Amino acid sequence: MRPTVHHVAEEAGVSLATVDRVLNRRPGVRAKTVTRVNEAIAKLGYVRDISAANLAKQRVYNLVFIIPEGPNSFMLGLESELGQAKLYSALERINLDILKVRAFDSDALANVLDGLDLTQISGVALVATESHRVQGALARLRQANIPVVTLVSDVSAAHRDHYVGIDNVAAGRTAASLMGRFVGHKPGKIALLAGSMLVRDHVERRIGFEQVISAEFPELDCLTVQEGRDDAMVTRSVLADFLGREPGIVGLYSIGAGNRGVIDVLTSKPEYGSIAVVAHELTEHSKRALREGVFDAVINQDAGHEVRSAIRLLKASIDETQVIAKQEIIRIEIYIRDNLP
Amino acid sequence: MRPTVHHVAEEAGVSLATVDRVLNRRPGVRAKTVTRVNEAIAKLGYVRDISAANLAKQRVYNLVFIIPEGPNSFMLGLESELGQAKLYSALERINLDILKVRAFDSDALANVLDGLDLTQISGVALVATESHRVQGALARLRQANIPVVTLVSDVSAAHRDHYVGIDNVAAGRTAASLMGRFVGHKPGKIALLAGSMLVRDHVERRIGFEQVISAEFPELDCLTVQEGRDDAMVTRSVLADFLGREPGIVGLYSIGAGNRGVIDVLTSKPEYGSIAVVAHELTEHSKRALREGVFDAVINQDAGHEVRSAIRLLKASIDETQVIAKQEIIRIEIYIRDNLP
DNA sequence: CAAAAATTGCTTTACGTACCTCAGTAACCT
DNA sequence: AGGTTACTGAGGTACGTAAAGCAATTTTTG
Numbered sequence: 054m055r056p057t058v059h060h061v062a063e064e065a066g067v068s069l070a071t072v073d074r075v076l077n078r079r080p081g082v083r084a085k086t087v088t089r090v091n092e093a094i095a096k097l098g099y100v101r102d103i104s105a106a107n108l109a110k111q112r113v114y115n116l117v118f119i120i121p122e123g124p125n126s127f128m129l130g131l132e133s134e135l136g137q138a139k140l141y142s143a144l145e146r147i148n149l150d151i152l153k154v155r156a157f158d159s160d161a162l163a164n165v166l167d168g169l170d171l172t173q174i175s176g177v178a179l180v181a182t183e184s185h186r187v188q189g190a191l192a193r194l195r196q197a198n199i200p201v202v203t204l205v206s207d208v209s210a211a212h213r214d215h216y217v218g219i220d221n222v223a224a225g226r227t228a229a230s231l232m233g234r235f236v237g238h239k240p241g242k243i244a245l246l247a248g249s250m251l252v253r254d255h256v257e258r259r260i261g262f263e264q265v266i267s268a269e270f271p272e273l274d275c276l277t278v279q280e281g282r283d284d285a286m287v288t289r290s291v292l293a294d295f296l297g298r299e300p301g302i303v304g305l306y307s308i309g310a311g312n313r314g315v316i317d318v319l320t321s322k323p324e325y326g327s328i329a330v331v332a333h334e335l336t337e338h339s340k341r342a343l344r345e346g347v348f349d350a351v352i353n354q355d356a357g358h359e360v361r362s363a364i365r366l367l368k369a370s371i372d373e374t375q376v377i378a379k380q381e382i383i384r385i386e387i388y389i390r391d392n393l394p
Numbered sequence: 395m396r397p398t399v400h401h402v403a404e405e406a407g408v409s410l411a412t413v414d415r416v417l418n419r420r421p422g423v424r425a426k427t428v429t430r431v432n433e434a435i436a437k438l439g440y441v442r443d444i445s446a447a448n449l450a451k452q453r454v455y456n457l458v459f460i461i462p463e464g465p466n467s468f469m470l471g472l473e474s475e476l477g478q479a480k481l482y483s484a485l486e487r488i489n490l491d492i493l494k495v496r497a498f499d500s501d502a503l504a505n506v507l508d509g510l511d512l513t514q515i516s517g518v519a520l521v522a523t524e525s526h527r528v529q530g531a532l533a534r535l536r537q538a539n540i541p542v543v544t545l546v547s548d549v550s551a552a553h554r555d556h557y558v559g560i561d562n563v564a565a566g567r568t569a570a571s572l573m574g575r576f577v578g579h580k581p582g583k584i585a586l587l588a589g590s591m592l593v594r595d596h597v598e599r600r601i602g603f604e605q606v607i608s609a610e611f612p613e614l615d616c617l618t619v620q621e622g623r624d625d626a627m628v629t630r631s632v633l634a635d636f637l638g639r640e641p642g643i644v645g646l647y648s649i650g651a652g653n654r655g656v657i658d659v660l661t662s663k664p665e666y667g668s669i670a671v672v673a674h675e676l677t678e679h680s681k682r683a684l685r686e687g688v689f690d691a692v693i694n695q696d697a698g699h700e701v702r703s704a705i706r707l708l709k710a711s712i713d714e715t716q717v718i719a720k721q722e723i724i725r726i727e728i729y730i731r732d733n734l735p
Numbered sequence: 736c737a738a739a740a741a742t743t744g745c746t747t748t749a750c751g752t753a754c755c756t757c758a759g760t761a762a763c764c765t
Numbered sequence: 766a767g768g769t770t771a772c773t774g775a776g777g778t779a780c781g782t783a784a785a786g787c788a789a790t791t792t793t794t795g
Contacts, residue, residue, distance in 0.1 A: 057781055068744045073783070081742060083792090100485060104445040105781035108750045141718060143396075144441060226732040237578040265732065352733075357720050377482060379698050384725075385733035391567040391606065392693075392726035398751060409774045414753070422772055446751035449780045 056097040065093035076101065103372075107146065114147045116367055118360075119165055119179040120204070121156035125283045125310035126336035127356065128156075128180075131205070134357040142364060149364075156283070157249055159184035166190035171197040176367035178202040178217070183253065188212050200370035202363045205354070206254045214370055217363045219354045219385045221254040225261025225308075227385055228331045231350045232262075232304050233270035235329040240272040241303030246292060248283035248309030258308045258333070273304065281311045288314030296325065307332040312339045319347050335388055343390045353386040397438040406434035417442065444713075448487060455488045457708055459701075460506055460520040461545070462497035466589075466624045466651035467677035468697065469497075469521075472546070475698040483705060490705075497624065498590055500525035507531035512538040517708035519543040519558070524594060529553050541711035543704045546695070547595045555711055558704045560695045560726045562595040566602025566649075568726055569672045572691045573603075573645050574611035576670040581613040582644030587633060589624035589650030599649045599674070614645065622652045629655030637666065648673040653680045660688050676729055684731045694727040 058076070062069045067090060074082045075090040082090075093099075118135055121128055132151070139149045154161040162179070163186035169177070177194055181187065181203045191212040194201050200214045207216040232243065243266065247255040259278060266273050279295050281288030288311035296302060296318065305328050307315050312332055316339075319325045326346075332339055335353040342348040362381045369376045403413045408431060415423050416431040423431075434440075459476055462469055473492065480490045495502040503520070504527035510518070518535055522528065522544045532553040535542050541555045548557040573584065584607065588596040600619060607614050620636050622629030629652035637643060637659065646669050648656050653673055657680075660666045667687075673680055676694040683689040703722045710717045 055781095059781085069782095070745075070784095071743060074743090077783075079784090083742065086742080102449070102781050103485060104448045105750090106783075107445045108443070108449055108752090109781075109783040111750060111783090137718070137720075141716075144444065223732055227730065230730050230732050234576055234578075237575075261732075357718075361718075361721065375482075377478070377698075377702075379478075380702065382735055384727065384735060386725065387728040387730070387733060389568060389571055389728070391564055391571050391602075392728060394723055394725060396751095400751090411754095411775075412773060415773090418753075420754090424772060427772080443751050446780090447753075449782090450751075450753040452753090452780060 055102070056099045057102070058099075060097055061090065061093050061099050064097055065090045103374075112146060114145075114175045114368060114371060115150065115173060116147060116176045116178065116364065117150045117152060117169065117174055118204075118363075119152045119154060119162065119177070121180055122153035123156040123283070125156075126312065126338060127310050127334040130334075130336060131180075131356045131360065134360045137357070138360050138364060147364065147368065157182060157251060159187050163187045163190050166194065169194070171199060174199055175371050176200045176202070178204050178363040178367060180204050181206050181208045181213075183208045200367050202366050204359060204363055206252065215363075215366045215381075217359050217366065217381070217383060218254075219383050221257035222261035222264075224333070224352050224385050225258035225263075226265045227261075227387065228258070228306055228333075228350075228352055229262040229265035229270070231387070232306060232329055232331050233266065233273065235331075235349050236270070236273065236303050238270070238272060239303060241274070242299060242301050243273050243275045243304040243306060244292075244295060244299065244302050245275055245278040246288065246295075246305065246307045246309070246311075246315065247278050247280055248311065249280055250278060252309075255308050262306055262308075276302075278308075281309065281314060283310040285311050285313035285317075287311070289317050292318045293321070302328060304329040304331075306330075310334060312336060312342065316342050316347055335386075335393075340388075340393055343388060343393060346390070349389070351388045353388055354383050355386065359383055396443070397440045398443070399440075401438055402431065402434045402440050405438055406431045444715075453487060455486075455516045455709060455712060456491065456514060457488060457517045457519065457705065458491045458493060458510065458515055459545075459704075460493045460495060460503065460518070462521055462523075463494035464497040464624065466497075467653065467679060468651050468675040471675075471677060472521075472697045472701065475701045478698070479701050479705060488705065488709065498523060498592060500528050504528045504531050507535065510535070512540060515540055516712050517541045517543070519545050519704040519708060521545050522547050522549045522554075523592075524549045541708050543707050545700060545704055547593065556704075556707045556722075558700050558707065558722070558724060559595075560724050562598035563602035563605075565674070565693050565726050566599035566604075567606045568602075568728065569599070569647055569674075569691075569693055570603040570606035570611070572728070573647060573670055573672050574607065574614065576672075576690050577611075577614065577644050579611070579613060580644060581615075583615045583617055583640060583642050584645040584647060585617055585633075585636060585640065585643050586619040587622055587629065587636075587646065587648045587650070587652075587656065588619050589652065590621055591619060593650075596649050603647055603649075617643075619649075622650065622655060624651040626652050626654040626658075628652070630658050633659045634662070643669060645670040645672075647671075651675060653677060653683065657683050657688055676727070676734075681729075681734055684729060684734060687731070690730070692729045694729055695724050696727065700724055 058072050062072045072090055075087050135151050152165055154165050159182040167190050191201055202215045203213045205218045263275050279291050281291050330348045331350045332348050333352050335351050339351045399413050403410045413431055416428050476492050493506055495506050500523040508531050532542055543556045543558055544554045546559045604616050620632050622632050671689045672691045673689050674693050676692050680692045
């Protein structure tokens, strides 16, 4: 039998009300008594029964997720995972509100953050674009004791409680190792294609990528980064242009989203078939590209895992409970044709 | 506000007791009334409050995990994850019992299964070795309405409710694709090292591996499978012998456990440094081997994820609730030096 | 030392579900 | 019609915790 508050009260020689005050940090208990109660808790190994507490509290967790709008598949995937999560989390008294802001627009993000009614909100998760205004808005949230989790794209550690996402430098390094091996120590040029060099995660991936290429595959030469704004149309024209201009390209690293455009260009000319391609984010398009041999590897972070992890972390912060650290690590997943889920 | 049993009772025009009888499948309700109640449930979108139900039920879930003993790192990892899970799951009224049987011994497994007191058990997870006796024992469990989940190694689908683990044929294919690319289309021989060809998962991995090698890398030649019994000592002598005997080996696929032995042999002679190595299971040893360039890639299944998934699946079976399907898919993880967790 | 303030105890109600008893009603069969 | 069976209702207690009000006690303060 697990000990209950009653046992704790008895053990500490105080009343149930006092135990309750201690447990819920309510005022009106002498420090000495608090200690006695805590000792009793430790001695009995008392752990609060979450089911019962939730029942009594009638608490609802109002979690706000802020994600960029725009038609790129990864964010659409994130949104659909959020929709899924919304269904299941209703069973656990969790309310998910999903807000969208313009991509790459930190002012819009700051506006949304400033507009939140802090009395109605128990936790916030956001895909961050960093700026002073955003930092200020986050500081205000944390001052109000509202936990903040960054998703996919981080801000500096001082402005959030957790980051849920991958180490993008390591992701870039991973891409480079794969690229180097797929090309197979033949000299040649590598094309880099990002969404925007203003986004921290893309910058970091590039850094990691070039680190490894220059250190371990010096026969490969990284060209200037092209920007496709994470948009299939833009990507298509930028990349078609670039490949036409630059002869001797043996590899392509697609750092951001907009895979559809990349696939279109690569399948447009047979001679592009020999280019080794490493891209990011597993979507229906990139899966197909892997199956058909257009892409050689895709680096992915699991959006569903990220959403669930963010929810667990926010809830744990609110309840002041522990999380299983290992479960919250987001993997840098490598997919090739053969290990697709 | 979420609807409660009271609302359902009112909506259906019956008493609370009747709703309760319907919900908990107790006898003594006319079919017509059952329908009325179910319609009310559907109309209101009533969902049982799990917290409250657990509290009232005072139910404890007694889950039994049966895993092979033996000193290989993967199983030790599984065990440690089970230990972890045991701590956390106590909070959710889940009791984990961990039983060990001799590895590769289906009779011992059947004995353990037959020895279970079915009245005391709510669910079973096991690392299966298949045999008629095991099948019979599993059938008995399922007849007693006890959900069965296989872990890491499967039996035929008729004898369990779920399989928690990876598709081992696909894992073998993945290993082969990586191997072929790492070797880089130079002709040569590939050494295969398994634990035992009596274990289904090892057989399947080999099949997948040879499929891809023969179809896409015909310049590579797979040699006879060597068996190391998933034991570092045995592996060491078997492999050292084999590599000494066979010249021209360019790649090694280590299908099972016993990585320590593999690493010892590979680092024993400098000329082995050029062999491309793909192994299974991420452990401290294999991580170090990746960092130091002894291994080129490791295929992994996340033991922690598997344990948590098995628990969730068993609990969902017992409670007759839904699971989030995507969350329960065990990935075929690829690790290289750069994406180690 | 008395008054004020702080601390503690006692008791009750509530959360939503499970499960029990007992009484009552309806339907069915002979 | 009478009896039997099958269903249904009413009401209660329980689970462990939260949260409140108010009384009683102790401690602090002037």
